[in-house]
Structure formats: C-alpha cells, structure tokens
Amino acid sequence: MFAVLIDQFWSLTIAGVALGFIYVLISLGYTMVYGVLRMINFANSEIFMWGTFGTVITSRDIFNYTQTSEPATGGKLALVLVSSLLMSMLVAGLTAIFVELVAYRRLRMKGTNRLATLISAIGISIALQEVMRLLTDSRPVGSPRILEKIILTEVWGANIRLDTVITIIAAALIFFVLERFIKLSRMGKAIRAVSMNEDAAKLMGVNLNRVITTTFLVGGLATGAAGFFYITVFEYTKFNIGFTMGMAAFTAAVLGGIGNIRGAFYGGLSLGLLEVYASAVLGTQWKAVTVFIVLVLVLLFKPNGLFGEAVQTTRA
Amino acid sequence: MKIRNYWNLRDWGADIWERANRPKRVAIAVTSIILVAHLPFAGASFLATPIAAYDAVLVYPVGIFVLMALGLNIVVGKSGMLDLGYVAFFAIGAYTMAIMGTTTGLNTWEIMPFGIVFAMLAGVILGLPTLRLRGDYLAIVTLGFGEIVRLVVLNSSWSKGPNGIANVPMPPDIGPLKFKLDDQKVFFWVVIIMILLTIWMIRRLSVRRPGRAWEAIRQDEDAAELMGIATLKYKIWSFTLGAAVGGAAGVLYASKNLFIAPEMFTLNVSILILACVVFGGIGNIWGVIVGATILGYLPDRIRFISDARLLVFGIVLVVVMNFRPDGLLPRKKREKAIVKKEVNA
Numbered sequence: 039m040f041a042v043l044i045d046q047f048w049s050l051t052i053a054g055v056a057l058g059f060i061y062v063l064i065s066l067g068y069t070m071v072y073g074v075l076r077m078i079n080f081a082n083s084e085i086f087m088w089g090t091f092g093t094v095i096t097s098r099d100i101f102n103y104t105q106t107s108e109p110a111t112g113g114k115l116a117l118v119l120v121s122s123l124l125m126s127m128l129v130a131g132l133t134a135i136f137v138e139l140v141a142y143r144r145l146r147m148k149g150t151n152r153l154a155t156l157i158s159a160i161g162i163s164i165a166l167q168e169v170m171r172l173l174t175d176s177r178p179v180g181s182p183r184i185l186e187k188i189i190l191t192e193v194w195g196a197n198i199r200l201d202t203v204i205t206i207i208a209a210a211l212i213f214f215v216l217e218r219f220i221k222l223s224r225m226g227k228a229i230r231a232v233s234m235n236e237d238a239a240k241l242m243g244v245n246l247n248r249v250i251t252t253t254f255l256v257g258g259l260a261t262g263a264a265g266f267f268y269i270t271v272f273e274y275t276k277f278n279i280g281f282t283m284g285m286a287a288f289t290a291a292v293l294g295g296i297g298n299i300r301g302a303f304y305g306g307l308s309l310g311l312l313e314v315y316a317s318a319v320l321g322t323q324w325k326a327v328t329v330f331i332v333l334v335l336v337l338l339f340k341p342n343g344l345f346g347e348a349v350q351t352t353r354a
Numbered sequence: 355m356k357i358r359n360y361w362n363l364r365d366w367g368a369d370i371w372e373r374a375n376r377p378k379r380v381a382i383a384v385t386s387i388i389l390v391a392h393l394p395f396a397g398a399s400f401l402a403t404p405i406a407a408y409d410a411v412l413v414y415p416v417g418i419f420v421l422m423a424l425g426l427n428i429v430v431g432k433s434g435m436l437d438l439g440y441v442a443f444f445a446i447g448a449y450t451m452a453i454m455g456t457t458t459g460l461n462t463w464e465i466m467p468f469g470i471v472f473a474m475l476a477g478v479i480l481g482l483p484t485l486r487l488r489g490d491y492l493a494i495v496t497l498g499f500g501e502i503v504r505l506v507v508l509n510s511s512w513s514k515g516p517n518g519i520a521n522v523p524m525p526p527d528i529g530p531l532k533f534k535l536d537d538q539k540v541f542f543w544v545v546i547i548m549i550l551l552t553i554w555m556i557r558r559l560s561v562r563r564p565g566r567a568w569e570a571i572r573q574d575e576d577a578a579e580l581m582g583i584a585t586l587k588y589k590i591w592s593f594t595l596g597a598a599v600g601g602a603a604g605v606l607y608a609s610k611n612l613f614i615a616p617e618m619f620t621l622n623v624s625i626l627i628l629a630c631v632v633f634g635g636i637g638n639i640w641g642v643i644v645g646a647t648i649l650g651y652l653p654d655r656i657r658f659i660s661d662a663r664l665l666v667f668g669i670v671l672v673v674v675m676n677f678r679p680d681g682l683l684p685r686k687k688r689e690k691a692i693v694k695k696e697v698n699a
Binding site for chain 1: 430484486487494498501625633665667
C-alpha cells in the first residue's frame with residue numbers, strides 16, 4: 039500500500055507542489071475576500087473556471103493553435119504563454135469585479151444578513167456556470183498543447199518536466215508579487231486596514247468600495263493565473279471544473295487559516311501534497327475523503343487553521 | 355391612522371390569523387389543507403409543467419423540497435447554524451430505504467423509522483465533534499461531511515457504487531389508495547401528511563424550552579451559555595431533528611423514485627435546499643414553505659426555455675436576494691432587529 043508512495047516519493051512530491059501552487063493561487067481569491075468581508079466568496083470557483091477559458095481562447099482563437107499543430111518554441115512560446123496568462127488573469131479579474139458589483143455590493147451597503155449575501159453569491163455562481171455551459175454546449179473543451187512536456191532532468195528517480203517547473207516558478211512569483219502588493223502598497227495597506235477593522239478604516243478615510251473592489255480584483259487575478267496553470271498541466275477545461283478545484287482551494291484556505299495570505303500559501307501547498315500522497319496510498323477515489331477528514335480534524339484541534347492567526351471564532 | 359402595507363404579506367396573513375377565534379382558525383387550516391390536497395387535480399390549468407409529469411413534480415421536487423427545507427430550517431433558521439451538508443441525511447435515508455427494501459422485505463413504513471434513526475445517529479456523530487465550531491467553519495465541515503457521505507457511497511460495494519440501487523420497492527397500498535408510478539397523487543398526500551407533522555413538531559418545540567434555547571443560541575451563543583443553557587446539547591438536538599426530517603424525506607424519495615444513485619446527492623441539493631430556506635424567509639416556516647415551493651416548481655415550469663432554465667434560476671436568486679434580503683416572507687420584525695444588531699456589532 040505504502041510501496042507506491044515510497045517508490046515514487048519524489049515524483050509525487052513534485053506533482054504535489056505544482057498542484058499545491060495552483061491551490062495557493064485560487065485560495066488567495068477566497069482568503070482575501072474573506073479577510074475584508076468576512077464572507078465566503080462562493081463564486082470564486084466559477085471565476086477560476088472562466089479564467090481557464092481565457093487561456094483556451096488566447097491559444098486557440100488568437101494564436102490559432104489546434105490540437106495537431108506543433109508546440110511553439112523560443113520567443114513565440116514565451117509570447118503565447120505570457121499573453122495566455124495575462125488573458126486568464128484579465129478574464130478572471132473582470133469576472134470577480136462583476137460578481138462583486140452584482141451579487142455583493144447592494145447587499146453590503148444595506149448591511150443585511152450574511153445568508154442573503156451567500157445565496158446571492160450562490161445565484162451568481164449558478165448563472166456564471168450556466169452561461170459557460172450554454173456557450174460550450176456542455177462539452178469539455180480541450181486546449182491545444184502550447185508547451186511541450188519535455189523532461190528536463192531526472193532527480194532521485196523523478197522526472198522534472200518543463201511544465202511543472204514553469205508552473206512552480208511562475209506561480210511562486212505571482213504569489214510573491216501579490217503578497218508584496220498587499221504588504222507594501224498603499225492600496226494593500228488599506229485592504230489590511232479594512233480586514234482588521236472596517237469602521238476604523240472608514241474613519242481613517244479609506245474608500246471602502248474601492249478597497250473591496252480591488253480585493254475582488256486581486257483575488258480574481260490570482261485565481262485567473264491558477265486557471266492558466268491548470269490548463270498547462272491538465273490541458274482541458276469544462277464548465278463544471280470550478281466546483282472540485284474551488285472546494286479544494288477553499289479547504290486549503292481554511293487549512294492555512296482563512297483571511298490570512300501566508301496561510302493560503304502553506305494551506306495550498308500542504309493540501310496539494312496531501313492530495314497527491316493520499317491518492318497514491320489509497321487510490322484516487324478516496325483522495326477527496328481524506329482531504330475532508332484532515333480538514334475536519336484540523337478544525338477540531340486547531341480551529342483557526344494550521345497557520346492561522348487569531349481570527350475571531352464568534353462570527354455567526 | 356395606521357396605513358397597512360399590503361405588500362407585507364406576512365403581517366397581512368398574521369393579522370387574519372390573530373383576529374380569528376378558534377373555530378375560524380380550524381376552518382382556515384382545514385380549508386387550506388383541502389385546497390392543497392387538491393393540487394394534483396389542477397394539472398390541466400396554467401399550473402401544468404410542460405415536460406415533466408405535473409403530479410410527479412408536485413412530489414419531487416416541490417413536496418420533498420418543502421419537507422427538507424422545513425428540516426433544514428430547524429438548523430439554519432431556528433438555531434442559526436449554517437449547514438451546507440444537509441443532503442447527507444437525505445442520502446442516508448434514501449440508502450437505508452434502498453438497501454433494506456431490496457434485501458429484507460420490509461415495506462416503506464417499516465423502514466421509515468430505521469431511516470430516521472440512522473440519519474439522527476449520523477447527526478449525533480457529526481454534531482458531537484463539530485458543533486463546537488461556528489459560522490463559516492461549521493459550514494465547511496458540514497459541507498465536507500455531505501461530500502464524504504456521497505463519496506463513500508460512490509466508492510463502496512455495498513451501495514453498488516456509481517450504478518446505484520434499482521428496484522426499490524414502492525410503499526404498500528393503504529386501503530383503496532394505491533401507489534402508482536404514473537399517478538403520484540397518493541405520494542403527494544403522504545408528503546403533505548409528513549409536512550404537517552413536521553410543522554406541528556416545529557411549532558410545538560418553538561414555544562417550549564428547546565425553541566427558546568435555540569432562539570437564544572441564534573441571537574447570542576455566548577450570552578446563552580452564560581445564562582446556563584446547555585448550548586451544545588440543544589445544538590445537537592436541533593441538528594438531529596433536522597437530520598431526522600431529512601432522513602424521512604430520503605426514505606420517501608427512494609421509495610417514490612424506485613432507483614437511487616450517488617449523483618442524486620450532490621452538494622447542489624444542499625445548496626438548493628438552503629436557497630429555499632433563505633429565499634422564502636429564514637426562520638419563518640410559512641416563508642420557507644413558499645420559498646421551497648417556488649424554487650422546486652420554477653425550474654420545471656419554465657422548461658420551455660429548457661436549456662437556460664438554470665441560468666434564469668440563478669438570476670432570480672440574485673435579484674430576489676438583492677431586493678428582499680430577508681426573503682419573500684421574512685420572520686417577525688422583533689426577531690429581525692436582533693439579527694441586524696448582531697451583524698453590525
């Protein structure tokens with residue numbers, strides 16, 4: 039049972055880290071919105087799904103790649119990759135702003151109960167998913183292979199593939215940039231101020247609406263980037279992939295301590311590794327169960343998440 | 355002069371009810387029950403659903419949704435715990451019926467208590483460790499539990515995995531009333547009776563100690579605990595009673611559908627039932643009933659726009675929540691005011 043795990047430990051670890059970084063970026067979308075609004079951004083999974091389509095549209099329709107065409111090389115490759123990434127981020131960012139404006143803003147201004155906002159967010163995520171289902175005819179959409187899966191080297195019996203390396207490095211970079219943005223920029227400071235104490239921030243002259251829209255935008259950008267990496271690794275997308283990925287990423291956010299950006303980082307990576315190891319030991323069909331059981335255990339013994347700071351537990 | 359707002363349907367209904375004396379109340383109740391019981395005969399009117407059989411729609415989704423929404427309302431509306439895994443109890447009830455019905459030869463009514471007890475046991479098992487958590491954390495744990503139940507059922511051999519269980523027996527006839535696949539009036543009447551029992555249970559409990567304890571827990575759990583309310587005990591009771599209703603709904607559903615499979619018990623069902631509760635007016639049983647009726651019935655009624663019906667459904671949720679955030683028939687003002695304070699605090 040554990041033989042598989044020991045045999046392929048390093049290649050599993052690499053796959054786990056790559057998956058983990060995708061989770062890190064999606065869970066940023068959850069954790070940042072939770073930080074400022076104290077609310078689950080239920081539509082984030084659909085924002086992610088729309089983001090994956092950004093990449094498909096760029097490579098397939100703008101650069102006219104097909105399933106049979108030769109993978110790009112050199113400068114062309116960099117151009118296609120960067121523009122797909124940007125397109126995914128753009129699509130997801132705009133979707134996130136749209137979600138905030140339509141589903142959250144009015145209810146937030148009225149200061150009504152949280153459940154109404156939750157249902158409104160659920161409504162918009164159903165609508166987003168359905169629009170994509172109608173546009174794609176309920177069919178999975180394959181993405182042309184832009185990046186050839188070249189094996190770079192072999193370390194401890196594990197193949198290091200180009201796409202995993204790019205995913206890990208680029209995702210880490212994006213995470214780092216966003217984290218610096220939150221830590222250092224004026225807007226980032228405002229976001230942190232609002233998540234600490236909304237009223238005090240308002241009194242200090244923080245423009246609440248702008249901060250919240252920016253939070254959704256930044257979360258959307260991160261989620262969109264995750265969509266791009268998802269496509270480079272899995273090479274297909276469908277209108278309903280958001281749910282599984284979104285659930286896992288949300289679990290990751292809670293695991294790391296929701297509302298906490300570093301928590302998203304550690305939570306995402308641990309969950310990615312955990313999922314990969316668990317599917318090697320128990321079989322892929324049990325991986326979601328393992329993830330949830332671990333989540334329940336973590337919440338029981340460390341309710342603020344493994345790396346969480348003291349988030350109030352009293353919020354009903 | 356007091357100007358009556360005729361759009362405030364709850365006050366309007368409550369006024370009539372409060373002014374009526376006992377015989378009048380009995381008359382109102384009996385007339386409405388009779389009217390509702392005649393709904394399956396109105397299939398030829400504007401109520402008809404274009405593609406699905408009308409009387410089948412009345413049983414599932416409408417009737418079962420109302421039943422489950424009432425059960426979930428005990429958890430979410432009465433005691434204020436956000437449960438996103440309610441479908442688990444529905445699934446446990448349905449699988450109890452399917453497995454016992456195909457193997458033991460007991461009939462639906464004999465299996466019903468087993469389904470309810472198993473669902474309640476699951477409620478206690480889940481509730482004991484997790485109900486210490488609050489708010490969103492509780493939501494995510496219950497959501498996880500719902501998914502675990504579905505995945506276990508999907509990957510196990512005793513549940514026949516993804517193939518599901520076929521040939522679940524129908525309930526035995528009650529005298530002249532026969533359960534038939536192509537004419538589901540009797541099923542509808544059974545659902546009505548179960549709904550009435552649930553309403554009765556909720557109304558009785560609401561005015562007694564558990565109801566008051568739930569109300570206190572919902573408004574301020576810390577204060578409730580300081581006042582000496584055994585919060586964990588009452589939370590588990592609320593969870594378990596909600597589970598019992600879900601389990602009963604599951605037993606009936608399996609016996610009506612004759613076939614069940616894991617894909618019928620996805621997170622979407624939990625979300626839909628929660629949407630029914632919040633859409634109709636959280637905490638108010640009449641609101642919940644209205645909400646569940648509309649959300650159960652609407653997708654089938656608008657099947658003529660077949661492909662886009664879920665899209666319309668999503669948009670309706672967003673629009674209604676934005677303009678009536680407390681639901682179509684909200685709970686009483688006094689209770690609402692306390693909820694508001696809690697949010698701003």
